[in-house]
């Protein structure tokens with residue numbers, strides 16, 4: 001099966017600081033890849049490179065055959081296919097939950113107001129906050145805001161979802177509801193790259209795991225195999241720390 | 244005290260005073276609209292990565308904020324004559340007040356933009372929104388909320404400053420008052436009446452702004 005997201009020898013620097021030092025990764029259709037690793041190892045940066053929010057200096061990133069780092073690539077168009085959920089949930093505070101989700105379908109896809117609202121209501125119900133349509137984000141809990149962010153991404157009907165530590169900023173009691181939503185997406189067949197510190201999620205939900213260490217993929221393979229029998233010394237140490 | 248208050252001249256002149264008050268409002272609203280638009284552009288200029296827009300907008304902001312308003316009005320009214328440009332009182336006053344407002348609002352806008360986290364931009368761009376769409380639908384509405392009350396203060400300030408327009412020959416509210424004063428010598432009566440009119444205008448603007456603000460921003464409290 002052909003990879004739908006592929007990184008080949010990707011290098012990325014911020015000024016003199018090289019953050020990605022030749023990343024190779026493949027994700028196939030319907031697959032869930034969990035990315036784990038210490039803070040500062042380049043996980044977030046890699047996600048930003050995949051949807052072109054950050055440029056790369058060397059290598060290639062392809063999404064469905066489109067080269068992301070090609071100058072002629074229409075990034076706004078590409079990003080419609082790639083949903084992203086951030087550690088800080090980033091709801092738009094001046095819009096209600098419904099307006100948050102309806103905005104991009106309306107202005108990017110050109111849907112009518114009513115069609116966009118219909119999609120938004122459907123997605124909010126899908127993530128379990130269908131009763132909060134007219135509520136402003138300020139009145140939602142962190143977990144609800146993060147589910148709002150997921151619904152907002154899903155409303156663009158993306159083929160892929162990128163999650164950047166979607167539960168790290170949440171109070172412990174709110175982590176479960178967001179993980180459940182992500183599980184639901186995985187079971188629906190969504191292709192996902194999930195940066196996470198939740199080892200249970202990585203083990204149970206993902207097909208593959210990639211362990212980042214200082215800007216390189218140090219170990220990768222089937223989730224259960226990698227997590228239960230890590231070969232790399234760094235990964236063994238990392239797992240001992242997070243457990 | 245043997246001064247005799249005499250109000251009938253004021254009451255007779257009231258229609259003219261109200262007309263002049265409307266001119267004051269017109270000058271202020273026009274200056275505010277032009278000043279806000281330019282102020283927004285200047286705030287972009289000040290954050291530009293290019294030297295020229297940055298230098299030009301910095302000079303504008305510095306001059307507007309650090310020279311007297313009266314000076315600015317005189318400059319547009321008489322100063323430009325040196326270059327063969329002769330503006331009417333109306334245009335000169337509007338130009339000066341717009342110039343001044345743009346300088347002050349540029350700084351307010353800059354603070355407003357700085358108050359919006361970078362991550363809002365990333366979130367919007369990740370949904371496929373272009374840079375301009377992101378500004379239009381996500382960033383600017385939030386900035387407007389931050390600058391809303393400073394903006395209404397500036398508006399009242401412009402209304403009061405516009406009285407200086409009289410010194411460039413504009414018959415706005417203060418100019419008109421001075422005209423009647425010089426004809427009737429009922430100085431206290433006319434200036435008292437005009438003070439009350441200014442006060443009422445400022446209060447109405449303030450209350451209106453509160454009401455509109457409450458209507459637009461209710462529920463968004465964070």
Ligand SMILES: Nc1ncnc2c1ncn2[C@@H]1O[C@H](COP(=O)(O)OP(=O)(O)O)[C@@H](O)[C@H]1O
Nearest residue numbers: 014017019037038039040041042043044045046
């Ligand atoms: N915008 C930026 N400018 C400069 N350095 C950055 C920027 N973003 C990230 N970095 C640096 O890149 C490295 C990797 O960061 P990041 O990708 O956020 O790691 P992780 O997500 O694995 O914690 C860190 O050293 C971080 O300080």
Ligand SMILES: [Mg+2]
Nearest residue numbers: 043044045165
């Ligand atoms: Mg990170």
